[in-house]
Amino acid sequence: xxxxEDVHNSDVPxxxxxxxxxxxxxxGALSEDELLQLSKHTVKRTAAxxxxxxxxxxxxxxxxxxxxxxxxxxxxxxxxxxxIVGLQFAPDFLGxxxxxxxxxxxxxxxxxxxxxxxxxxLESMLGANPELENRLLRQVLKELDEARQWMLVLGxxxxxxxxxxxLSLIANHIDPEHEGDSVTFELPLSRAEIADxxxxxxxxxxxxxxxxxxxxxxxxxxxxxxxxPDRETLKDATxxx
Amino acid sequence: xxxxEDVHNSDVPxxxxxxxxxxxxxxGALSEDELLQLSKHTVKRTAAxxxxxxxxxxxxxxxxxxxxxxxxxxxxxxxxxxxIVGLQFAPDFLGxxxxxxxxxxxxxxxxxxxxxxxxxxLESMLGANPELENRLLRQVLKELDEARQWMLVLGxxxxxxxxxxxLSLIANHIDPEHEGDSVTFELPLSRAEIADxxxxxxxxxxxxxxxxxxxxxxxxxxxxxxxxPDRETLKDATxxx
DNA sequence: CGGTGGATTGATACTGATCAAGAGCAGTGG
DNA sequence: CCACTGCTCTTGATCAGTATCAATCCACCG
Numbered sequence: 347x348x349x350x351e352d353v354h355n356s357d358v359p360x361x362x363x364x365x366x367x368x369x370x371x372x373x374g375a376l377s378e379d380e381l382l383q384l385s386k387h388t389v390k391r392t393a394a395x396x397x398x399x400x401x402x403x404x405x406x407x408x409x410x411x412x413x414x415x416x417x418x419x420x421x422x423x424x425x426x427x428x429x430i431v432g433l434q435f436a437p438d439f440l441g442x443x444x445x446x447x448x449x450x451x452x453x454x455x456x457x458x459x460x461x462x463x464x465x466x467x468l469e470s471m472l473g474a475n476p477e478l479e480n481r482l483l484r485q486v487l488k489e490l491d492e493a494r495q496w497m498l499v500l501g502x503x504x505x506x507x508x509x510x511x512x513l514s515l516i517a518n519h520i521d522p523e524h525e526g527d528s529v530t531f532e533l534p535l536s537r538a539e540i541a542d543x544x545x546x547x548x549x550x551x552x553x554x555x556x557x558x559x560x561x562x563x564x565x566x567x568x569x570x571x572x573x574x575p576d577r578e579t580l581k582d583a584t585x586x587x
Numbered sequence: 588x589x590x591x592e593d594v595h596n597s598d599v600p601x602x603x604x605x606x607x608x609x610x611x612x613x614x615g616a617l618s619e620d621e622l623l624q625l626s627k628h629t630v631k632r633t634a635a636x637x638x639x640x641x642x643x644x645x646x647x648x649x650x651x652x653x654x655x656x657x658x659x660x661x662x663x664x665x666x667x668x669x670x671i672v673g674l675q676f677a678p679d680f681l682g683x684x685x686x687x688x689x690x691x692x693x694x695x696x697x698x699x700x701x702x703x704x705x706x707x708x709l710e711s712m713l714g715a716n717p718e719l720e721n722r723l724l725r726q727v728l729k730e731l732d733e734a735r736q737w738m739l740v741l742g743x744x745x746x747x748x749x750x751x752x753x754l755s756l757i758a759n760h761i762d763p764e765h766e767g768d769s770v771t772f773e774l775p776l777s778r779a780e781i782a783d784x785x786x787x788x789x790x791x792x793x794x795x796x797x798x799x800x801x802x803x804x805x806x807x808x809x810x811x812x813x814x815x816p817d818r819e820t821l822k823d824a825t826x827x828x
Numbered sequence: 829c830g831g832t833g834g835a836t837t838g839a840t841a842c843t844g845a846t847c848a849a850g851a852g853c854a855g856t857g858g
Numbered sequence: 859c860c861a862c863t864g865c866t867c868t869t870g871a872t873c874a875g876t877a878t879c880a881a882t883c884c885a886c887c888g
Contacts, residue, residue, distance in 0.1 A: 421739045423827055429742040431735040442732075444725060449732050476717040483724045484685060490727055491683075491690050493734035494672040498662045500741035501670040501786025505844065537867060545742025550844055552868055569852090569867065586664055746876065778835060788877055793836055810835065810885090 359385035365461065367413045367437030372485065375477040384471065388463045393454045399440070400452035408462045409441035415458030416534040420451045420542070430543040432489065433534075435519060439485055443469065456534040500545050503585060508544040509554040510583035513564065517574055525577055533570045558583065600626035606702065608654045608678030613726065616718040625712065629704045634695045640681070641693035649703045650682035656699030657775040661692045661783070671784040672737075673730065674775075676760060680726050684710065697775040741786050744826060749785040750795040751824035754805060758815055766818055774811045799824065 357378040362368050362385055376384065390413075393399065400406055402422055412434055419432035431450055434440060440460075442448060472479050499511045520531045535543065541551045558564050563583050565573040574580050598619040603609050603626055617625065631654075634640060641647055643663055653675055660673035672691055675681060681701075683689060713720050740752045761772045776784065782792045799805050804824050806814040815821050 419735070421735065423739070423743060425826065427743040429739040431738045443728065445728075450735060473717075476714075476720060479717060479720050479724060483720060483727065486724065486727045486731055487684065487686075490731045490734060493731060493738060494660070494662065494691060497672045497734060497737060497741055498664070498670040500738055502664060502668040547845055548867080549846080549869085553844090556868075585666065789835080790837085790878080791876055794876095797836075 357382070361385045361388060361390065361461075365413060367411055367461075371411050371437030372439050372478060372481045373411065375475060375481045376471070377475075380471055380475065384463055384467060387467045388461055390459065390461050393458050393460060395454055395457055397454045398451065399454060399460075400448050400450075402449070402451040403447060405446050406441060406448050406465070407446075408464050409439065409443075409468050410460040410462040412436045412438045412440055413459040413461055415454065416456040417452055417458060418455045418535070418539065418543075420453060421449075422451065428542045429545065430539065432493065433515075433543070439482065441465070443472070443482065455539065498586070505544075505546055505550050506554045506557060506583065507585040508546060509540070509551060509558060510563065510580055511586065512540055512544060513558075513572065513574065514577070514580050514584055516572075517577055517580065525581075527577065528573070528575050529577060530571070530573045533572060537569075598623070602626045602629060602631065602702075606654060608652055608702075612652050612678035613680050613719060613722045614652065616716060616722045617712070618716075621712055621716065625704055625708060628708045629702055631700065631702050634699050634701060636695055636698055638695045639692065640695060640701075641689050641691075643690070643692040644688060646687050647682065647689050647706070648687075649705050650680065650684075650709050651701040651703040653677045653679045653681055654700040654702055656695065657697040658693055658699060659696045659776070659780065659784075661694060662690075663692065669783045670786065671780065673734065674756075674784070680723065682706070684713070684723065696780065739827070746785075746787055746791050747795050747798060747824065748826040749787060750781070750792060750799060751804070751821055752827065753781055753785060754799075754813065754815065755818070755821050755825055757813075758818055758821065766822075768818065769814070769816050770818060771812070771814045774813060778810075 359382050362373065362381050365373070368374065373381065373384075393415075399410075399417065402420070414436050417434045417438075417440060418430050419434065421429050421431050433455070436459075440452060446465075472482070499508055503511060516531060516533065517529045518525070521529050533540070537548050537551050537555075540546075541548045544551065546554075555564075555566060559566050561583070563574070563579050565575070567573070600623050603614065603622050606614070609615065614622065614625075634656075640651075640658065643661070655677050658675045658679075658681060659671045660675065662670045662672050674696070677700075681693060687706075713723070740749055744752060757772060757774065758770045759766070762770050774781070778789050778792050778796075781787075782789045785792065787795075796805075796807060800807050802824070804815075804820050806816070808814070
């Protein structure tokens with residue numbers, strides 16, 4: 347159940363064969379039989395920017411794998427203040443096991459492809475397949491690490507350091523290798539969303555973008571296109587290690 | 588492996604019999620055999636306030652169960668800024684599975700009793716006992732929920748709301764039942780630690796304590812002793828739901 | 829009795845929020 | 859084809875909340 351060769355295996359459901367996330371995501375832990383069983387209840391779908399996937403405090407009856415795109419997890423205060431508490435990309439797992447009511451909302455940030463299936467189907471597999479649970483555990487641990495890193499950002503960094511941290515996060519996500527070189531990317535979030543992620547206002551985010559540009563840390567083309575000539579310089583601007 | 592009766596069972600290791608955390612913590616998933624095996628490598632110890640349990644970025648070779656007391660998880664910036672990224676109580680599990688180097692430091696906040704065992708012993712049990720992994724997964728999910736809730740506190744709340752949130756957190760921990768009534772407790776953290784938890788300075792924390800006292804939300808006796816006459820009022824002061 | 833560590837309180841400074849105006853750009857319809 | 863509209867982003871001026879700096883208090887201890 348740990349290693350297998352199924353690249354040419356016709357037992358793999360059609361639905362799954364083209365899935366780039368299959369080996370990296372939690373599905374990598376599933377046997378052909380399990381994949382087949384899961385795929386019977388699976389719906390592939392796309393969702394566009396701004397579409398709400400989960401409403402905070404609503405009951406959720408399905409989980410999803412993110413196959414492409416980006417999803418933001420949000421928390422809302424009664425008076426409208428909002429905080430983004432997580433950003434997920436392919437091949438992340440979306441959902442909160444062992445709890446029907448969601449603690450946060452989920453909204454599409456950059457157009458996504460999702461692979462959704464009912465909660466109970468996955469949960470019964472969870473009991474039967476320890477490796478699946480292991481993969482889930484590892485993903486949740488990763489998210490916990492990220493959340494705690496972000497607590498440092500939110501609690502102790504200046505506005506400029508926060509924005510640099512955000513850019514650094516995206517840069518590392520785009521290209522996890524060679525941390526030193528230059529990178530270019532499209533921001534998956536609007537200024538307003540970045541502000542909600544960093545606990546700032548739109549105006550402050552905008553000002554810090556221009557400040558970083560004037561410092562030569564980044565170049566900005568259009569609104570979303572960012573060039574980081576030297577990632578080491580960017581990292582220095584975060585004030586963190 | 589899901590239900591068992593071992594209250595009077597003499598096969599339960601002596602070390603574990605007196606442990607109040609045994610059924611609630613991850614050990615609740617272990618059979619007598621496993622408990623025995625684990626207990627052979629286990630060291631019970633106490634540690635006093637301010638003692639460092641894990642140094643950030645150091646290698647860790649053991650896990651612990653917290654049997655009593657409180658532990659704070661901290662992150663440090665190169666220039667000395669600090670953020671507390673988690674607070675753990677009995678019967679929490681302390682440690683980061685599947686990773687030898689710690690992402691954060693751990694320091695005793697209120698004198699603790701710990702039950703420590705080598706990483707590899709637990710990890711081999713993890714592979715063999717799915718229920719153990721399940722318990723761990725649930726604990727990590729709980730911590731992730733808490734971390735995200737705290738991201739909202741850090742990112743979007745005012746100083747007064749932050750302090751009220753902290754007091755609310757402690758109050759709920761002391762007495763998870765009847766959320767409406769009054770509670771009295773000793774703070775497990777100093778003002779400086781509370782400041783590090785809330786992303787504030789000592790002075791601001793102190794001012795907000797007096798502000799909440801003047802508002803009649805809390806009463807303060809000595810430095811650490813807090814009385815909350817009405818938890819609903821305190822909750823209102825957090826600005827959150 | 830002086831010393832030490834933690835907490836409070838006050839005066840002032842500064843970072844980021846708020847309020848306000850305008851620029852850039854895409855889409856729409858006359 | 860171009861004015862109009864709506865949206866996002868930027869920039870400027872001012873305000874407010876929290877940090878910083880400094881003094882004092884308090885409890886405890888040697």
